[in-house]
Amino acid sequence: MLKNKVVLLTGGSRGIGAAIAREMAAQGARIAFTYLSSEEKAKALENELKTYGQPVKAYRSDASSFEQAENLVKEVLNDFDRIDVLINNAGITRDNLMLRMSEEQWDEVIRINLKSVFNLTKHCLRPMLKNRGGSIINISSVVGMFGNAGQANYAASKAGIIGFTKSIAKEVGSRNIRCNAIAPGFIETEMTDELDEKTKEAYFANIPLKRFGTAKEVAELCTFLASDKSTYITGQTISICGGLNV
Ligand code: NAP
Numbered sequence: 001m002l003k004n005k006v007v008l009l010t011g012g013s014r015g016i017g018a019a020i021a022r023e024m025a026a027q028g029a030r031i032a033f034t035y036l037s038s039e040e041k042a043k044a045l046e047n048e049l050k051t052y053g054q055p056v057k058a059y060r061s062d063a064s065s066f067e068q069a070e071n072l073v074k075e076v077l078n079d080f081d082r083i084d085v086l087i088n089n090a091g092i093t094r095d096n097l098m099l100r101m102s103e104e105q106w107d108e109v110i111r112i113n114l115k116s117v118f119n120l121t122k123h124c125l126r127p128m129l130k131n132r133g134g135s136i137i138n139i140s141s142v143v144g145m146f147g148n149a150g151q152a153n154y155a156a157s158k159a160g161i162i163g164f165t166k167s168i169a170k171e172v173g174s175r176n177i178r179c180n181a182i183a184p185g186f187i188e189t190e191m192t193d194e195l196d197e198k199t200k201e202a203y204f205a206n207i208p209l210k211r212f213g214t215a216k217e218v219a220e221l222c223t224f225l226a227s228d229k230s231t232y233i234t235g236q237t238i239s240i241c242g243g244l245n246v
Helices: 015-026 039-050 066-080 103-131 152-175 197-204 215-226
Strands: 006-009 030-035 056-060 085-088 134-139 177-184 237-240
Touching (some): 006 015, 006 066, 015 030, 015 039, 015 085, 015 215, 039 056, 056 066, 085 215, 103 134, 103 152, 177 215, 215 237
Parallel strands (some): 085 134, 134 177
16 A cells, blocks of 8 residues: 555654554555654664565654754655655653643643644655655544543643644645544553553443554554545544544
8 A cells, every 4th residue: 555655654663653664564665763762662663674675764863853853854865765654653641630730741742742743744845845745644632632631731732733734734735745633542552551451441431342442453544544545635633533532
């Protein structure tokens, strides 16, 4: 589905990002992915993905830094010649009730989850305009649509991504550049692995499909939006949440 497409993915070293990198490499993409602190995991993934026979490279780059994003895009263009797909996946949580939330917790989440999307999109647009096409995929969350107690910072960052996505779709649609958001619900990660069965059952009660999603399922949706199978889809936020939002 992605034969020879060059994908730039932020936060590829773990979790959903690593699943996206694996799925896209299996679909024939050339993968440039970033990490911040998980160097060993990033290098191991880089080696694993090379077995698919396409170029792969891991870059240490802080997505929340405008300057590092600019340098990263230059390096990727130097190494891969073009960027067809940008996936803004890097994200963090710093949960706290509003009364206890520090300015630092607010700023950190907005910088890493939202400003990073501006940073990477800003620097990838020019090469995409030159290529006369591209697909930008931003990883939001169902929490950005519904809010969540204790996550005002995270919800605001993820809601911001949705507005950003719609605006970029309008700005560059005429240039054949698409921009969509994905809103995952509960996805199995290291974090959900730690929940006991009783707590999981309580969550499942509100999910029509009665289970958490897998990172691979998110990666498959991402692959569809990156591919030429979705050429008339832009400006959308697609939920992948087992029906949590119905
Ligand atoms: P995760 O396992 O914690 O992985 C986060 C990834 O982001 C890591 O690769 C991390 O790299 C990278 N990262 C963090 N800060 C970064 C920065 N400043 N610059 C570059 N990379 C950075 O998270 P996840 O659960 O896979 O989540 C991935 C995305 O999906 C996030 O945007 C998250 O908000 C969203 N999401 C997740 C769920 C869920 O249930 N898991 C649900 C809805 C939405 P290092 O390890 O190298 O630092």
